Amino acid sequence: MNASVDEKVGGREFTSIFLIAVGMKLSDITATILFESGQTAGWMIPILSLCFMMIAYAVLMSVLKRRPGQGLPEVVFAIGGRFGGSVICLLLFFAALLMTAVTSRGYVDIINVMVYQRSPLYALYFMLLGAAFYVARRGFAAIARISWVLIFLIEGALILLVSNMWQDIDWYRLYPIAGSGVMEVARSSLMHSAMFGEIILATAFVPLVNSFKAFRIGSALGFVVSSLKIAILMAVYLAVFDYPEIIHIAYPFQQLTKNTSFGRVFTHAESFFIAFWLVISVIYFAFYIYLLAFLFAHALRMDQHRKLQLPMAGLVFLIGLMPGNTEQVRSYWESLISYSTLLYGLLPFVIWTMDWIWRKRHANP
Amino acid sequence: MTTQRDGKTELSIRLADNLERFKRDFAYPANQALVIRHLIVGALKCDAAVLFLEGAADVGEVEKRIIEPLMEREQVTFRNGDPIDTVRLEIVTHRTGKTSGAFDEIENSLINGWTVVLLDGADRALLFETRGFESRQVAEPIVEHVIRGPKEAFTESAAVNRSLVRKYLRDRHLVAETFTVGERSASDVTLMYVKDLADPNIVDQVRKRIRSVRTDAVPSLPILEQYLDEHPYSLVPSSLHTERPDRACAFLLEGHVILIMDNSPAALVMPITLWSLTHSAEDHYMRWAYSNFMRIIRLLAVFVAVLTPSVYIAVATFHEEMIPTDLLLAIAATREKVPFPALLEVLLMEFAFELVREAAIRVPTVIGPTIGIVGALILGQAAVEANIISPILVVVVAMTGISSFTIPEPSLNVTVRITRFILLFTGAFMGFFGIALVVACMLAYLTTYTSYGVPFLSPLTPHFRSSADIILRMPVHKERIRPQNLNPRDSVRRPERTKQP
Numbered sequence: 001m002n003a004s005v006d007e008k009v010g011g012r013e014f015t016s017i018f019l020i021a022v023g024m025k026l027s028d029i030t031a032t033i034l035f036e037s038g039q040t041a042g043w044m045i046p047i048l049s050l051c052f053m054m055i056a057y058a059v060l061m062s063v064l065k066r067r068p069g070q071g072l073p074e075v076v077f078a079i080g081g082r083f084g085g086s087v088i089c090l091l092l093f094f095a096a097l098l099m100t101a102v103t104s105r106g107y108v109d110i111i112n113v114m115v116y117q118r119s120p121l122y123a124l125y126f127m128l129l130g131a132a133f134y135v136a137r138r139g140f141a142a143i144a145r146i147s148w149v150l151i152f153l154i155e156g157a158l159i160l161l162v163s164n165m166w167q168d169i170d171w172y173r174l175y176p177i178a179g180s181g182v183m184e185v186a187r188s189s190l191m192h193s194a195m196f197g198e199i200i201l202a203t204a205f206v207p208l209v210n211s212f213k214a215f216r217i218g219s220a221l222g223f224v225v226s227s228l229k230i231a232i233l234m235a236v237y238l239a240v241f242d243y244p245e246i247i248h249i250a251y252p253f254q255q256l257t258k259n260t261s262f263g264r265v266f267t268h269a270e271s272f273f274i275a276f277w278l279v280i281s282v283i284y285f286a287f288y289i290y291l292l293a294f295l296f297a298h299a300l301r302m303d304q305h306r307k308l309q310l311p312m313a314g315l316v317f318l319i320g321l322m323p324g325n326t327e328q329v330r331s332y333w334e335s336l337i338s339y340s341t342l343l344y345g346l347l348p349f350v351i352w353t354m355d356w357i358w359r360k361r362h363a364n365p
Numbered sequence: 366m367t368t369q370r371d372g373k374t375e376l377s378i379r380l381a382d383n384l385e386r387f388k389r390d391f392a393y394p395a396n397q398a399l400v401i402r403h404l405i406v407g408a409l410k411c412d413a414a415v416l417f418l419e420g421a422a423d424v425g426e427v428e429k430r431i432i433e434p435l436m437e438r439e440q441v442t443f444r445n446g447d448p449i450d451t452v453r454l455e456i457v458t459h460r461t462g463k464t465s466g467a468f469d470e471i472e473n474s475l476i477n478g479w480t481v482v483l484l485d486g487a488d489r490a491l492l493f494e495t496r497g498f499e500s501r502q503v504a505e506p507i508v509e510h511v512i513r514g515p516k517e518a519f520t521e522s523a524a525v526n527r528s529l530v531r532k533y534l535r536d537r538h539l540v541a542e543t544f545t546v547g548e549r550s551a552s553d554v555t556l557m558y559v560k561d562l563a564d565p566n567i568v569d570q571v572r573k574r575i576r577s578v579r580t581d582a583v584p585s586l587p588i589l590e591q592y593l594d595e596h597p598y599s600l601v602p603s604s605l606h607t608e609r610p611d612r613a614c615a616f617l618l619e620g621h622v623i624l625i626m627d628n629s630p631a632a633l634v635m636p637i638t639l640w641s642l643t644h645s646a647e648d649h650y651m652r653w654a655y656s657n658f659m660r661i662i663r664l665l666a667v668f669v670a671v672l673t674p675s676v677y678i679a680v681a682t683f684h685e686e687m688i689p690t691d692l693l694l695a696i697a698a699t700r701e702k703v704p705f706p707a708l709l710e711v712l713l714m715e716f717a718f719e720l721v722r723e724a725a726i727r728v729p730t731v732i733g734p735t736i737g738i739v740g741a742l743i744l745g746q747a748a749v750e751a752n753i754i755s756p757i758l759v760v761v762v763a764m765t766g767i768s769s770f771t772i773p774e775p776s777l778n779v780t781v782r783i784t785r786f787i788l789l790f791t792g793a794f795m796g797f798f799g800i801a802l803v804v805a806c807m808l809a810y811l812t813t814y815t816s817y818g819v820p821f822l823s824p825l826t827p828h829f830r831s832s833a834d835i836i837l838r839m840p841v842h843k844e845r846i847r848p849q850n851l852n853p854r855d856s857v858r859r860p861e862r863t864k865q866p
Contacts, residue, residue, distance in 0.1 A: 009827065010828055013827055111798060115683075115684075115796075116683075116795075116796075116798060119795075127799075128802065130802075131803075131806050134809060135805060138810065139813060141813055142810075142812050142813045145813070145826040145827050146826070148827070148828060149812070149822065149825060149826040150808075266687070266689060267689070267690075268687050271680075271684040271687050271797050272687075275797040276801075278805075279801045279805045279808075282801070282806075283805060286809070
């Protein structure tokens with residue numbers, strides 16, 4: 001292995017990107033929304049959602065495996081032609097763009113509400129995206145390398161948080177275990193499976209990973225561990241706050257950190273966790289800005305995707321400022337998730353079929 | 366240069382002409398440094414002149430090994446017909462000896478302490494290496510001081526330094542390449558590396574960079590370091606100085622390359638990583654547990670030195686609830702009398718501390734202790750009593766200051782101090798939010814910063830196989846592999862121990 005190959009990342013670094021980018025969902029508005037539809041079974045939704053998404057992922061991987069060294073954009077251009085490729089890339093780009101805008105707005109709302117009540121929202125937003133843009137500007141390698149260096153600290157901090165809350169946990173609050181009913185939970189999981197839509201988007205980065213094997217293991221491991229992590233943390237939220245109180249807590253993760261204390265002297269440790277969480281959010285949005293620029297550049301078949309990062313950050317900023325308040329952010333998030341579930345769920349099958357036709361045509365000339 | 370003046374580059378056959386030319390070039394007789402000794406070679410019965418520069422050549426050696434044999438050797442039949450070869454091979458007893466016909470080369474050699482022998486009737490000159498520059502003895506290291514371990518440091522003489530490296534690393538693959546930099550005052554730079562360890566790409570890159578230096582003079586290594594720097598505006602250094610030959614050898618054995626130069630009591634090591642900057646020479650001389658204890662202390666010290674003032678400001682301004690209530694009340698009580706905002710207080714105190722530090726370096730050693738007294742008394746106690754700063758701040762700044770002294774590398778030390786101020790302002794501006802954003806950006810910078818193609822935080826991130834000598838270290842018997850981020854040609858230090866039956 002040669003150190004001078006900049007942009008290519010190794011399996012460990014790649015896995016940790018997803019442990020961070022997907023694991024971050026345990027700390028935002030996702031949790032509360034899932035409890036609304038799943039009630040006491042809300043914590044199972046991430047696991048079931050991932051199962052649904054894994055089917056789509058497996059179908060997509062079967063296509064990618066046949067085309068070594070090609071990422072999702074290259075593959076759709078190869079089998080869908082210039083027009084089809086552009087359309088699919090643009091669709092993915094818009095889904096990712098709206099998702100990023102809404103999610104980042106949600107994060108800024110959290111920061112605004114929980115810590116910096118007197119700072120103007122747009123200023124906080126601007127700074128967050130500015131930092132994320134700088135990190136994205138340093139390249140995919142920077143995002144991957146920071147993720148790898150931080151991942152153990154992050155998981156350690158999470159374990160610390162949970163063990164700190166251990167005495168407040170009452171596991172009986174998880175009952176009734178099936179919540180709003182088995183069918184209802186399954187339906188809700190299917191509807192929300194786009195929360196793991198990154199697993200489809202991530203396939204765009206195949207050429208940036210050392211080997212296809214590293215990519216496969218990295219993405220699968222990253223997503224499975226993250227979904228388990230989200231599920232466990234959601235179960236902890238439920239066991240600490242109880243249902244139905246949980247659906248009235250907008251940000252359970254931040255609320256949980258507010259309850260932590262180290263001994264009787266340090267009774268407020270939330271800023272410690274929040275600072276940590278902020279560093280990771282920067283990496284999280286850096287990943288998205290990189291992804292957006294990458295997808296858009298491919299859709300228009302441009303070479304210089306890095307130059308698009310600044311406009312992408314600006315676009316996210318402008319779209320993110322549109323919702324008036326947190327409630328609107330939530331409802332946008334809900335409808336966005338439903339539509340993009342359709343996109344992420346069906347796209348792999350479309351690609352597979354197109355690939356199948358393409359192969360038929362090229363096999364018998 | 367001299368050659369352009371009369372268009373002649375080669376020696377002529379006449380001794381008088383050649384001497385005339387040398388006298389003119391060295392501004393003789395106004396310049397008394399050039400010593401010209403006329404003599405007659407006894408064995409050949411021909412006129413000759415011996416030239417050397419006073420102060421550059423070792424006079425004793427010139428007399429004993431060159432002048433004496435030239436004059437005392439009796440006339441016999443020689444095997445060589447050419448007088449120059451006769452003198453070189455059969456008369457002079459000096460250990461070196463080469464011929465040259467070019468004025469430029471001869472004059473450069475003279476400057477570097479060589480002795481020149483000119484014979485009448487020969488259009489070439491004989492050159493003998495009789496370098497005798499004054500240099501100090503091998504002394505104890507001053508900056509990289511250790512309790513246990515060798516106490517020898519590099520000196521200002523490159524020859525001595527090279528011999529020190531050879532003494533610690535007796536390997537026939539240890540290569541020493543010499544380059545000349547500087548157009549007016551040419552100085553020799555020695556590039557040393559272990560041929561079957563160092564990555565040829567890295568060696569090539571360093572070679573290319575040295576060759577591309579175009580300037581009139583490069584007097585010493587610190588200047589050369591700046592000419593070679595890939596990122597001249599960066600806060601992060603891309604090579605490191607060590608004054609310890611044992612440490613230089615440890616680097617060589619990992620596959621780094623070092624540069625040695627006259628007039629510089631140090632070796633320049635490249636490429637480097639953050640870990641090579643934070644490790645101390647002593648880390649491997651102490652037993653596993655002891656050295657790891659020291660490393661943990663130093664790691665904490667780095668965090669304290671970088672973060673404490675900014676965290677204090679952030680907590681005091683934005684996140685008061687983090688401080689235990691009793692302490693918060695105590696701080697509030699002492700701050701009550703201080704009219705300034707916390708940021709100004711910290712800035713005042715940090716500035717004062719930087720002043721003391723700078724003054725302590727610049728002041729003559731004799732009055733050094735005064736600074737300590739003035740610094741401690743006036744800045745510590747009087748400032749608090751005058752209600753300019755609060756007592757907690759003295760603790761914060763003192764902690765920060767002491768912590769920054771534990772960072773062994775001078776370049777990294779300044780980097781840490783500058784970073785502290787950047788974080789201080791962001792902490793005062795946006796609290797933990799600002800600090801977190803800046804830390805994320807700094808991490809992004811550090812992870813993608815490279816020194817001669819090697820990522821600065823490797824082998825930690827990006828991950829490479831290594832003996833995990835990064836933050837902590839393993840016991841010596843487990844350090845089997847060389848760090849792979851340097852792409853060494855031989856990756857194993859020692860084969861795995863075979864199990865005894």
